[in-house]
Amino acid sequence: MNNRRSFLKKSALGATALSTTSSFGFNILKKTVLEDQIIGHGDFKYKVVKDWAQMSVAHNPILNCHEMQMDSKGRLIMLGDHTDNNILVFDKSGKLLDYWGTRYPGGHGLTLHDEGGEDMLYIVDCGWFVDRTGKWSKQAGSVSKTTVDGRLLFNLPDPHTIGVYTKEQEYLPTETAIGPNGDIYVADGYGSDFILQFSPKGEFIRKWGGHDNSDKNYDLHNAHGVAVDYRDKQNPVLVVTSRSDMSFKFFTLDGKFIKTVELPGAYVCRPVLDDDNIYAGVCWSENKAGHRFSNSGFVTIMDGSNKVVSNPGGDAPEYKNGKLQQMYQSENAIFNHGHDVFVDEDKNLYVCQWNANRTPPIKLERV
Numbered sequence: 001m002n003n004r005r006s007f008l009k010k011s012a013l014g015a016t017a018l019s020t021t022s023s024f025g026f027n028i029l030k031k032t033v034l035e036d037q038i039i040g041h042g043d044f045k046y047k048v049v050k051d052w053a054q055m056s057v058a059h060n061p062i063l064n065c066h067e068m069q070m071d072s073k074g075r076l077i078m079l080g081d082h083t084d085n086n087i088l089v090f091d092k093s094g095k096l097l098d099y100w101g102t103r104y105p106g107g108h109g110l111t112l113h114d115e116g117g118e119d120m121l122y123i124v125d126c127g128w129f130v131d132r133t134g135k136w137s138k139q140a141g142s143v144s145k146t147t148v149d150g151r152l153l154f155n156l157p158d159p160h161t162i163g164v165y166t167k168e169q170e171y172l173p174t175e176t177a178i179g180p181n182g183d184i185y186v187a188d189g190y191g192s193d194f195i196l197q198f199s200p201k202g203e204f205i206r207k208w209g210g211h212d213n214s215d216k217n218y219d220l221h222n223a224h225g226v227a228v229d230y231r232d233k234q235n236p237v238l239v240v241t242s243r244s245d246m247s248f249k250f251f252t253l254d255g256k257f258i259k260t261v262e263l264p265g266a267y268v269c270r271p272v273l274d275d276d277n278i279y280a281g282v283c284w285s286e287n288k289a290g291h292r293f294s295n296s297g298f299v300t301i302m303d304g305s306n307k308v309v310s311n312p313g314g315d316a317p318e319y320k321n322g323k324l325q326q327m328y329q330s331e332n333a334i335f336n337h338g339h340d341v342f343v344d345e346d347k348n349l350y351v352c353q354w355n356a357n358r359t360p361p362i363k364l365e366r367v
Contacts, residue, residue, distance in 0.1 A: 038367060039334060041317070044301050044310035046349060046364035048334060053360035055096040060085050063130060065352035065361050067270070067340040069112035071119045071148055076342065078352060078361060079110035079123065081130075086123075087150065092344060094363070100150045105129035106141065109175040109270075112148075115182070119148040126190050127172040141172045143186055145202075156186065156202050164204055165192065175270050177226045179253055180236055187240065189224040195240060195255065208255035209240070217257045221245050225270025225280075228253075231304060239271040239278065248278070248306075261306045265327035266314075268300065274343040276304035281338030281351060285314065285329040295333040299341055299351060299364070312349070312364060313338070335362070 037048045063082040070076055075097060076090040086101025101107070109124030127141035143156040159165040174189030182200035188209075197205040209220040225241035229250070237258060238251045246266055250258040267284040279301050286292035298313030308317040308324055313334035318325045329335075336356035341349050349364040 037334075039330070039364070040301075040312040041310040044312070045367050046312050047367050049363040049365055052094040052350075052363035053090065053096070054094045055088070055090075055360060057358055057360070060088060060096065060099055062088075062358045062360060064354045065339065065356070065359075066108050066354065067110040068342040068350050068352050068361060069110055069121075070342065070344065071112060072114065076344075076350065077110065077112065077121070077148070079104075079107045081105060081107040088360075104144075106139075109143075109173070109187075111176045111178060113178040120153075121146045121148055121150075122176040122178065122184065124173050124176055124186075126174050128190065138172065141188075141191065143173055143176060143184075154202055156184065156198055157204065159188075159194075159196060159204075159207075162204055164196070164207060174223070175225045175241075177228050177238065179228055180230075183253070185226050185228075185238060187223045187226040189222055189241070189243070193220040193223045195220070195223060195226060195238070195251070197255070206255060208251070215257070217249070217260065220249065225268075227271045227273055229271075229273055229278075231273070231276055239273070241268055241270055241280075243267050243269070243283070248280075261302075262324065263300065263308070263327065264324060266298075266300050269339050272341050272343065274347075277343075278302040278306070279341040279343055279349065281335075281340050281353075282314070282329075283337045283339055283354060285327070287331055287333075288315075288328050295336050296329055297333075297335045297338040297353075298329045299335070299338055299349065300327065 040046050061082050061084050062080055066079050068078045078088045083102045083105050085099035086104045086107045089098040104125045106125040106127050106129045108126035111122040113120050123144045125142045127138045131137045145153045159171055170191040172190035173186050175187040177185045184198040186196040188194045194207045194209045196207045211219055213219050220242045221244035224243045227239050228236055229239050230236045240249045242249050246263050248261045266282045268280040269283050272279040282297045285296045298311050301310040303309045315328045337354040338351050339354040340352040347366040351362045
């Protein structure tokens with residue numbers, strides 16, 4: 001903007017003309033940056049719509065946007081960690097339709113599951129929350145099953161209370177996934193990095209992961225996300241985030257290791273499956289100059305062979321001799337710590353961000 005003003009001054013425009021042109025110039029800049037910017041690569045390119053959400057954060061405050069799902073009515077349900085309204089419900093135009101939820105100060109993971117024609121929510125409170133003094137604190141995490149309008153059905157047991165965890169092992173869950181038979185998988189991504197499997201009624205079945213396995217393929221480090229991969233319909237598997245390792249690990253539904261897909265440079269959050277693709281928010285990244293953490297992150301997209309095909313908000317993926325090279329965010333950062341991606345039926349993306357100055361999700365329109 002300063003460069004534009006300098007240019008206008010050098011063009012010998014008067015003060016009145018300068019004022020008029022600066023205002024016009026700001027509108028042009030806003031339209032270009034916020035509405036007409038195209039990001040992504042190959043067949044996965046998007047127009048950035050930063051002002052998609054039609055809401056007042058003064059009336060419906062946001063701390064962090066964590067995850068988003070769509071219910072059977074086509075409503076977008078977003079989970080955050082502000083207890084004035086943990087849940088914000090939008091239509092696809094961005095209009096705020098409803099809001100509820102005060103009991104999840106660490107609201108973090110959101111899974112929607114169709115159970116006999118009725119939408120159910122699995123809400124994860126990771127235990128980390130902002131206390132009354134404005135400082136981050138932590139308490140025990142929890143996983144709750146609710147109706148889509150917030151009626152609590154049950155909480156999963158804390159693993160300490162059923163003899164699954166030792167006293168020293170923390171339980172700070174981050175995500176859930178629901179298996180084909182209704183089993184509930186919990187990723188303890190901020191705690192002890194186990195995947196815990198429960199029956200549909202909440203009965204403990206098994207756990208795996210953690211840090212101290214003789215076979216290091218089973219080790220997980222920041223097991224931030226978990227999802228069921230139905231791309232092979234005869235053989236669904238689990239995809240688990242090992243964020244500190246910048247990778248996804250694949251397991252059978254009973255916890256047997258299959259393979260690791262490395263994503264160098266991308267601290268990915270949960271895997272989101274849509275058709276043959278996996279999408280993920282990248283919460284931390286660096287650019288080629290080595291700058292990281294401040295306003296970092298992008299979205300990464302993998303195809304059916306688990307090859308990265310696009311990095312909206314990042315540089316184009318590059319493979320050498322079949323090996324994915326280090327991935328970087330774009331020089332001009334688009335996202336503040338992309339935490340989750342939702343894909344609608346038109347293949348538009350909705351990106352929830354963490355630590356993004358209390359802003360609502362960004363929409364990426366497929367072009």
